[in-house]
Amino acid sequence: MQPVAARQSETEPTAQPIIRVRGLVKRYGAVTAVDGVDLAVNPGEVFGILGPNGAGKTTTIEMIEGLRPPDGGSIEVAGVDVVHHPERIKHRIGVQLQKTALFEELTVRELLGLFATLYLTDASRSRIDGLLDRVSLTEKATARVSTLSGGQLQRLSLAIALVNDPDIVFLDEPTTGLDPAARRNLWDIIGSLKAEKRTVVLTTHYMEEAEALCDRVAIMDYGRVLACDAPRRLIAQLGPAATIWATLDGPALDEAALRSLPGVTSAQFVDGEVELQTEDPETALTALLQRVRQAGGQVERLTVTSATLEDVFLHYTGRRLRE
Ligand SMILES: Nc1ncnc2c1ncn2[C@@H]1O[C@H](COP(=O)(O)OP(=O)(O)OP(=O)(O)O)[C@@H](O)[C@H]1O
Numbered sequence: 495m496q497p498v499a500a501r502q503s504e505t506e507p508t509a510q511p512i513i514r515v516r517g518l519v520k521r522y523g524a525v526t527a528v529d530g531v532d533l534a535v536n537p538g539e540v541f542g543i544l545g546p547n548g549a550g551k552t553t554t555i556e557m558i559e560g561l562r563p564p565d566g567g568s569i570e571v572a573g574v575d576v577v578h579h580p581e582r583i584k585h586r587i588g589v590q591l592q593k594t595a596l597f598e599e600l601t602v603r604e605l606l607g608l609f610a611t612l613y614l615t616d617a618s619r620s621r622i623d624g625l626l627d628r629v630s631l632t633e634k635a636t637a638r639v640s641t642l643s644g645g646q647l648q649r650l651s652l653a654i655a656l657v658n659d660p661d662i663v664f665l666d667e668p669t670t671g672l673d674p675a676a677r678r679n680l681w682d683i684i685g686s687l688k689a690e691k692r693t694v695v696l697t698t699h700y701m702e703e704a705e706a707l708c709d710r711v712a713i714m715d716y717g718r719v720l721a722c723d724a725p726r727r728l729i730a731q732l733g734p735a736a737t738i739w740a741t742l743d744g745p746a747l748d749e750a751a752l753r754s755l756p757g758v759t760s761a762q763f764v765d766g767e768v769e770l771q772t773e774d775p776e777t778a779l780t781a782l783l784q785r786v787r788q789a790g791g792q793v794e795r796l797t798v799t800s801a802t803l804e805d806v807f808l809h810y811t812g813r814r815l816r817e
Pocket residue numbers: 522525526527545546547548549550551552553554699
């Protein structure tokens with residue numbers, strides 16, 4: 495399937511954007527990592543940049559943060575021209591880098607205090623303890639950074655991103671490598687940032703994370719934004735698409751027979767299970783049950799799942815996001 499051009503009108507937010515990026519370009523030698531990106535982020539929204547490894551998410555977010563100079567385009571954050579004055583935005587933003595090198599021999603409280611001092615912000619014990627509390631690290635305040643788990647390290651780097659009380663928080667793949675419980679924990683903290691009306695920009699390659707957290711997502715691939723909208727609107731644009739999973743008992747049906755069923759757009763066997771794609775789940779389901787019965791078999795197990803952002807990604811790129 496050919497990628498479909500982004501529907502530009504839907505990338506336009508309603509409020510005055512707090513971040514406005516136009517025609518952003520970044521090249522590394524022969525590689526164009528970011529290839530003409532336009533984005534607009536509303537104040538107070540959680541905005542996701544969703545895409546596979548190498549899509550250009552980190553490069554894009556780091557240019558918006560003023561950490562990497564672009565080769566072309568304009569970036570405005572909270573009224574500041576970040577391309578020409580990256581230093582002017584530092585006090586307004588909090589940045590959680592993808593790979594933060596932390597001083598492992600310091601304790602958790604010492605490290606937070608150090609960053610607070612670097613920002614010339616309030617480094618009092620009560621403030622640092624408040625930050626520790628909000629990322630659930632109070633019990634680890636005196637532990638050395640080197641002893642923290644992956645989830646605890648991610649929460650500590652988030653606390654560091656919040657040390658200057660920023661209006662805009664950038665999180666680069668905040669939950670990569672975390673187990674489900676640690677991921678949920680981080681989702682809750684991100685939810686609390688939104689409740690405080692901070693703007694959050696995050697990158698992720700987890701579609702369920704984008705669906706759960708983000709008011710709007712930009713889907714990126716090969717350095718371009720392919721679509722940008724609220725997750726449910728992107729999904730709704732696909733129509734009533736669904737996937738039917740069935741385990742059949744009895745005489746085998748081949749893929750061609752399944753593919754010819756009314757309402758079915760594609761059919762395959764995956765580990766002995768039938769996977770049908772459909773734009774019309776009701777028709778496809780009825781046809782499947784009839785066909786199996788006619789053949790003298792029966793359906794043992796049946797699951798119908800509606801479209802997700804994964805299907806949106808597949809629609810725009812012809813590929814699956816999952817690695
Ligand atoms: N400093 C660099 N020097 C050379 N090439 C780079 C550099 N940083 C990124 N790239 C290349 O630019 C492209 C986009 O990389 P980027 O890290 O922005 O993608 P990403 O979507 O954030 O991926 P990931 O999820 O793996 O971090 C990739 O092809 C990458 O190899």
